[in-house]
Amino acid sequence: MKIKLPSLMRIPVPSDFGFLSTVYSHGWCLLPPFHAEKEQPWLDTVIDLPSEIHVPVSISPAKTQLIVHTTTDRSFSEEEIKHIRMVIRSMFRLDESFQDFYSLAQKFPAFRWIRRYGAGRLLRSQTVFEDIVKMICTTNCSWSLTQSMVNNLVHKLGIQISESIFAFPSPAVLAGCTEKFLREEIRCGYRAPYILAFAQTVTYGSLDPEKWRETDLSTEELYDQLHTIPGVGPYAAANVLKLLGRYEHLGIDSWCRTTFAELRANGRKVNDVRIEKYYSQFGKWRGLFMWFDLTRNWHQKKFPF
């Protein structure tokens, strides 16, 4: 039986969930298919159904719920509606428990703000594949170049939904590209062979990164597997791990070093050993503590987007 997707789909959220704090938890909300307007309480994106239908949605918060609007007037099966709901819950990390994280944060006065602001959740893409491709695009370049690469990927290879809305390209589409195209049209530079090889391994090989969101592998085993992907080094592997719900690695980059130095060392240059040592007091949550420590100003003053 086919039923119409309601223009208002409502998804309950946990009491410790903060919509804006999650949307602006890091830069992903500015990379398409995500689209967020400066501090406006909604997030646009495109949900890809298994039937290869792409559904544009706009998500906004209510008191204890997310409200999902869609502009499409097509009908959806119950399974498709279930899929849309599951994807949105996964993007906003609604099914992850942050109780232990908040309990630990409460013990440190400097970190009590995190729960107060409903922060703690890191926005993630629809698929692990998309998160990894985007993470490779953040390596060794400025944020503006990352935006340029992802914009090109989506607008030149993704399915067009409307005039301005595109879906993220599938592994198969990326696997069918040439290295030359990725270099010259997407402007990926030397990352082109890495992205191509990853997409081809996912499409034609045995690698299924989506399994990593539900796996019995230890964090170190998972880290090692991520590290085997060409183009994914310590920084990228650690930050993909955070999007998989594992926070034991810090994923320190140059911005983290500079910000830590300003925040906790009076501007003096610090090495990674000192940063690791400082956050080791937060145990398995240390990666998340580091991130929200360094981005505290975003939440308390003004999001930098």
Add this chain to the structure above:
DNA sequence: GCGTCCAGGTCTACC
């Protein structure tokens, strides 16, 4: 407008 320099994370070759 043009040329040069620099920052950024990963990989590879070398010691």
Add this chain to the structure above:
DNA sequence: GGTAGACCTGGACGC
């Protein structure tokens, strides 16, 4: 195991 250099791009800067 540690280190140096190459990879590539866009932005900043000087002329």
